[in-house]
Amino acid sequence: MAEHLGSRGLESWSDEVGNLFGHVPGAHGRRLLVGSHTDTVPAGGRLDGAYGVMAAMEVLTTLHEHGHPAARFLEIVSFWDEEGAQPMSSGGMVGSTALCGSPYLAAIDSYLELHIEQGPRMEQAGYELSVVNGIVGVDRHLIRVVGEPNHAGTTPFPLRRDAGRALVRTAAVFQDLLRSVRDTVVGNIGALSLEPGAPNVVPGAAQMVLEIRAPHEWSLSRCADLVIDCATGFAREEGCTVEHRMLSHKPVVDFDEGMRALLEKVTVDAGRPAGSLYSYAGHDAGVMSAHVPTAMLFVPSSRGVSHSPRESTPEPLLVQGAQVLLEAVVAHVESRFEGDAAGSMA
Ligand SMILES: [Zn+2]
Incomplete structure (x- = not known):
């Protein structure tokens, strides 16, 4: 130059x-x-x-x-x-x-x-x-579901507190939740993990990092509320609790x-x-x-x-x-x- x-x-x-x-x-x-x-x-x-x-x-x-x-x-x-x-x-x-x-x-x-x-x-x-x-504004959230680790063979389904199942059910409807707010919203779940992460252990905790992008501040917060509410509902059904932390907010x-x-x-x-x-x-x-x-x-x-x-x-x-x-x-x-x-x- x-x-x-x-x-x-x-x-x-x-x-x-x-x-x-x-x-x-x-x-x-x-x-x-x-x-x-x-x-x-x-x-x-x-x-x-x-x-x-x-x-x-x-x-x-x-x-x-x-x-x-x-x-x-x-x-x-x-x-x-x-x-x-x-x-x-x-x-x-x-x-x-x-x-x-x-x-x-x-x-x-x-x-x-x-x-x-x-x-x-x-x-x-x-x-x-x-x-x-x-x-667009960009928000990142950490959603963590806490349940109870247990033996994956001996624990009957109704007695499990499967944090992984609650989290994955939320992840499966993430896109639908965002679409319901506005067609200008996009989002991504780019990181998801189960703990302890063994095939024979019911996950005692599970977390994902999600990113939401939208051209209006209100749709960013509305989407986050919907996802957290949804995770809380699924977690309750699975006998788990939800923790949420906003990692970053770019207006x-x-x-x-x-x-x-x-x-x-x-x-x-x-x-x-x-x-x-x-x-x-x-x-x-x-x-x-x-x-x-x-x-x-x-x-x-x-x-x-x-x-x-x-x-x-x-x-x-x-x-x-x-x-x-x-x-x-x-x-x-x-x-x-x-x-x-x-x-x-x-
Ligand atoms: Zn460029």
């Missing part, structure tokens, strides 16, 4: 954590930050993150080469370690989180990110572009209304099929959004595949996404830095 920017007469720099930035020579004052991340997951695709960084470079280079006044109100970024794919990672968003705690944040007026959807919804709806409303992120409206206008002006949706994956934009007005734009992912070498988006849609990003940048800069931009044009 540094060589590319240098060869086009642009300046680049990096901060202490490894975020890479670029701008036109002499840029100063508060600027719109545009970018994404360039790290990826093991055996990942070529678009997740890198597409948004390439598009941001192209936007800055194009505006600079045409002497457009918006160029000097731009800073582009390639964030470090968004994915958190290392085994001991604390969960990603390392670069954007560091930026938000650094003095450099003072120079950032707002943030815009272009990314692939990484899911099938845009393709299914026929959208070529999507304004991202925000990022729903709603992007800046003004910037979303601007993106909506730009995508409508593009005259191509466009819509809006919530992102079910985390992004640096979610971190930035807590500090500066932020918005995101998606292009579709073919067959919804991502975090895989099969990740792809038709080339014309990638080009179109970058073009719409450029138009959004110009429109945003003109509305946000009106006086300054006019001054620099004079």
Whole structure:
């Protein structure tokens, strides 16, 4: 990125954590930050993150080469370690989180990110572009059922306090419970264990970690209540008790209304099929959004595949996404830095 920017007469720099930035020579004052991340997951695709960084470079280079006044109100970024794919990672968003705690944040007026959807919804709806409303909230819960370990041969069914059976009955209806709340909720039981975990011992305890993602806070808590109530009911029938602990809560992120409206206008002006949706994956934009007005734009992912070498988006849609990003940048800069931009044009 540094060589590319240098060869086009642009300046680049990096901060202490490894975020890479670029701008036109002499840029100063508060600027719109545009970018994404360039790290990826093991055996990942070529678009997740890198597409948004390439598009941001192209936007800055194009505006600079045409002497457009918006160029000097731009800073582009390639964030470090968004994915958190290392085994001991604390969960990603390392670069954007560091930026938000650094003095450099003072120079950032707002943030815009272009990314692939990484899911099938845009393709299914026929959208070529999507304004991202925000990022779903993510809650993780530990549900533990406590019964009584006993001999699996000599203990008749009616006398068992089988914690495993109570937990697995709950797991079996987990998806139905979530669907009953709202079709925009998704969830996962990604870890489940029985204790002591022997074929000839009735499980004395059993636990699972579940994750729920939803675009509204109320549906996150409603789903958790339903699952806990359900587990409690099954546990009672099996002569067991239930313990519950919320492991983490990532609140729903709603992007800046003004910037979303601007993106909506730009995508409508593009005259191509466009819509809006919530992102079910985390992004640096979610971190930035807590500090500066932020918005995101998606292009579709073919067959919804991502975090895989099969990740792809038709080339014309990638080009179109970058073009719409450029138009959004110009429109945003003109509305946000009106006086300054006019001054620099004079
Ligand atoms: Zn990404």
